[in-house]
Amino acid sequence: MSYTLRGRFDSRLAALLPLLLVACALTGALHRWWPVELCALMAAVGLALDAQVWHRLLPYQPAWAIVPLGLVELGALMAIVYGFRLHAPLWPALGLFAGGWLLSVLLGQAGYPLFRLGYAEEGGELGRVGAAAAAAVMLALAGSAATVVVRQPPVVHLAAGVHHGPLVISRREVLVGDPGAVVRGGIVVRHDDVAIRDVTVRGGENGIDVEGVSGTVLDGVRVSGARLDGIHVRFADVTIRDCSVDMLGNRWGQGIDVSYSMGYGMVMIDGCHVTGGMEGITTHSAMADISHNTVSRTTARAISMTEMSMGAVDGNQVSNALGIGLYCNDHSMCDVRRNVVVGTRPDRSTSDTTRVGVGLVVSYRSEAQVRDNELGANPVQTRSFDLSQIKKS
């Protein structure tokens, strides 16, 4: 068909309308904005490509072209989703896109031509229906955007200087630390959808304590001097990015400890620097993605996934750990790839044969898929115990 530019817009937006309704319903059901965000992006990418590329490039668009055009649009969409770190889960997002694409194909090839006389000869234009559909889509997206803005949690700026804690956060809010802002005595998160950015925490029982809540984001926090754990997460899903945790001198605490979060969603720990502590980063019964962290000078294990945890340990740098570098234990399933573990020291205080300076230990009915790790600079590279498996892929 030879579309006019308006015909492309009309046809696209009218097909997007039912999808947007589905996305709104999903957003309501999941309490997540990604379906509506994805729809808005699909509209934006599609309209931009229509105006700038397809209309100029294709004076006539054969029916088969919907396949390559759809793939290009999908590529552009996913590039934006990943480029801007929009948190849309891959398969549901692909499903939503595929549903929208299929609907637009069915409507474009059969639905519109069947119900609108002259659809083809009018270049895909839908007249008043098209204008109404465009208005409805814009209204729905604008309404969603307005809702997002209205529902944005308040931003609280923590001024430079020392604030005495523990600071208990019991409402949705974004806590942003100005340069030089320090909380002494720890932070306790007790509400969903709290974000803490660029805050320095010193001391406290746990540096930051997140328990029984969802949607917590810790971004650029710096923790030191905690008596127990640096960041302590229980029964919660959390995203921890670009943090720094100093546990030097603390013999029994963990740098980051995420436990019993299975069923609360994926936990992300990305780009953190952890020094000292018994374990640098540890998960118990959690689904976690532990990526691009630097962990050193731990006294038991640098990075540990245990008690039926599942997830990836990817691209981390571990050095100078005592006993064990990476640990996959107790019915856990670990995807261990692209990690560098160096200088793991034998623990001579014990006769435990797992602690002889091993780069990766897999034990007690656990399974580790390993790929592209550098474990050579350790007394022992890998070891598995108690019906566990190390699978190289």
Add this chain to the structure above:
Amino acid sequence: MPAVAVVGSGLAGFTAYQTLRRGGLEPGQITVFGPDLDPVAAWRVRAAAIRQREMRSESDGHCLPTSFPGLAFRSVRRRRSPLPLLRSVVDRYHPSVDEFLEHVEELRARSRWDESVVRRRVERVRAVAGGFELDGERFAHVLLAPGHPGLNVPEELRGDRRVVHAYEQHEYARTVTVVGAGLAAATEWLNALEAGAEVVSVRRREPVRRPLNVPRPYFSRRGLGAFHRLAPRERVERLRSLLVPSYPPGRRFDAPLLRAQAEGRFRVAAAVNGSEQVICATGFLHGFRHDPLLARLVDEHGLETADDWLVLDADSAVPGLGDGTRTLAVAGAPAQWAFPAADTLAGARYAAHRFLARIGSCRTR
């Protein structure tokens, strides 16, 4: 008084009738004037004459009011095979002539076309207050679909006893000259070669190779928008360039022609030579002057024309003769001023849709 009259019972009139029925008009509200009850009577003879087996049009080359479901979809249901639809997706589906004729026959029965046809040629259309008089009968809304005014034989070949028009029943002599360069000519080259003849192609210009009669954007508002904005002189030039003879690209034509050329059985010449038979694949007489009904309409109402074309509004209506109470529009070949491919099924549908839109917005309905 029946609301609407269609002058012409050929394919353009038939397509308009289907659209009017879809628009809610009953057979009793539509009068179709024409010489034949069978809407494909004239077309069938021409297709048979050139031994046409396949339509040039694609899946949407049908008489239904909407482009979907097309003939490919119909074929899928009948053959229980997805192949026609897959071929349609890549623009490679062309319905067979038999499929097309069956489709028309079905539609004719389903739409109760025969109830509306009055077997009479209309000689005169005259604008009167609140409508139009067709040989004395009054209608508020009239669509003129008179078809092609006759077969075109070049002046210099008239009276030559060897000459037959491609659209007339004929067999093939041992040596055949085919005059013309469009689809009918290309089909006749192959027919004559298949019959064992030596073929000479006489053409004034090299044929354009394209899938449809005009470039595809001219079938939609994308190409038509700019076309409608052209000044009359430019539009005449554009029409002349768009309507040059053409036939589809592809091996279906090229392979047998190349083979025959290599065997010395096919060549191109500048003028008609001493062949035993001369086939004029030169289409139809062109221009409103060749149609007595249109010529009289123009003369009596002082309608605007440009060269051979009757000047029409973008929606195929005759300018100056329509208002809030009445409509006069044109479909088929004489409507090229509004739609360059007016003599195709898509063109007939275009005029029909707009005619329906006009009468739908009229106070008299």
